[in-house]
Amino acid sequence: MLFSGYSGPREDLVWARVGPEGGLRVMGGLRQGGNPSFACRLGDAVYTVSERPDGAEVTSYALAGDGLERTGSLALPGMRGLCHLAAAQGKLYGSCYESGHFFALDAGLSRVLWTFLPPGTPRAHWTQEAQGRLCLADLGNSRVYRFALEDGLPSGESQTLSLPAGSGPRQPLALDGGLLAVVCELDGMLRFYREDAACVFELPASQTPGPNAPGGACRMGDVLLVGNRGPDTVSALRMTPQGPQRLGEWPTGHWPRHLACVGEWVFVACDRGGEVWQYRWDGAALKRLAVLPLPGAACSLMLD
Numbered sequence: 001m002l003f004s005g006y007s008g009p010r011e012d013l014v015w016a017r018v019g020p021e022g023g024l025r026v027m028g029g030l031r032q033g034g035n036p037s038f039a040c041r042l043g044d045a046v047y048t049v050s051e052r053p054d055g056a057e058v059t060s061y062a063l064a065g066d067g068l069e070r071t072g073s074l075a076l077p078g079m080r081g082l083c084h085l086a087a088a089q090g091k092l093y094g095s096c097y098e099s100g101h102f103f104a105l106d107a108g109l110s111r112v113l114w115t116f117l118p119p120g121t122p123r124a125h126w127t128q129e130a131q132g133r134l135c136l137a138d139l140g141n142s143r144v145y146r147f148a149l150e151d152g153l154p155s156g157e158s159q160t161l162s163l164p165a166g167s168g169p170r171q172p173l174a175l176d177g178g179l180l181a182v183v184c185e186l187d188g189m190l191r192f193y194r195e196d197a198a199c200v201f202e203l204p205a206s207q208t209p210g211p212n213a214p215g216g217a218c219r220m221g222d223v224l225l226v227g228n229r230g231p232d233t234v235s236a237l238r239m240t241p242q243g244p245q246r247l248g249e250w251p252t253g254h255w256p257r258h259l260a261c262v263g264e265w266v267f268v269a270c271d272r273g274g275e276v277w278q279y280r281w282d283g284a285a286l287k288r289l290a291v292l293p294l295p296g297a298a299c300s301l302m303l304d
Helices: none
Strands: 002-005 013-018 024-030 039-042 045-052 055-064 067-075 082-088 091-096 102-106 112-116 124-130 133-138 143-150 153-162 169-174 180-184 189-193 199-204 217-220 223-228 233-240 243-251 256-262 265-270 275-281 286-293 297-301
Touching: 002 265, 013 067, 024 067, 024 286, 039 082, 039 297, 045 082, 055 082, 055 091, 082 124, 091 133, 112 153, 133 169, 143 169, 169 217, 189 243, 199 243, 223 243, 223 256, 233 256, 243 286, 256 297, 275 297
Parallel strands: 124 169, 217 256
Antiparallel strands: 002 013, 002 297, 013 024, 039 045, 045 055, 055 067, 082 091, 091 102, 091 124, 102 112, 124 133, 133 143, 143 153, 169 180, 180 189, 189 199, 217 223, 223 233, 233 243, 256 265, 265 275, 265 297, 275 286
């Protein structure tokens, strides 16, 4: 597993092995700088962002033994606050929260292949291939844009999901049956959309009283797991034909920013707590197994 975070004086990229029964053994790390708050993988290459208020850059690494070796980088002129990166169909897709840009790059980081700057007050937060299309979450305009993909690049006009004003969609996630789950940061809600853009279910991400700004979500079969920033919990919901059914809610570290599901393991990067929490999902509940210190913990990524 690779864990990344916001840059401080120490390493901001750390890799570790998961033991047969869980637990984490740190194998190494490095300091990239520039806030590598998100990472993704395409083939044997790993890509990280630089989430800076004054610019944006993508850095590539090769897997080398039990570690990473830097291989290149690409600065993105005019873009700021690069907070998310995803890979699909041989391309990289990203979102720049501060400048509002969505974009696509080639795997070799030679050039920008496509950009999209929505009108209004965009806060580009997430890019995700889902249901054969590219889904873009615009937290500022409370919209999700869906583009058809041709040769890995967005094509034609977008289909726009207009969410309630001020809902702040943060992350879309494809589910079975053509449903798209949308985690909404500003109003604390989960919303579920059909292919025809109709919202069929909505409910609060947390049952804990008080403000909630949901962070990341991940899927494990028919179970959806969501991190709740404010309550500092992880909620689990099972998707059924009748809609989402709550399974429970468990405590986690401070400000869970990103969740990753890997087999039976769940990793929760807790930004303000400076920790990554590892759990096992036993089909009904989360059991905490390990806590890895990492200042500004922001992302978890499976390497092997």
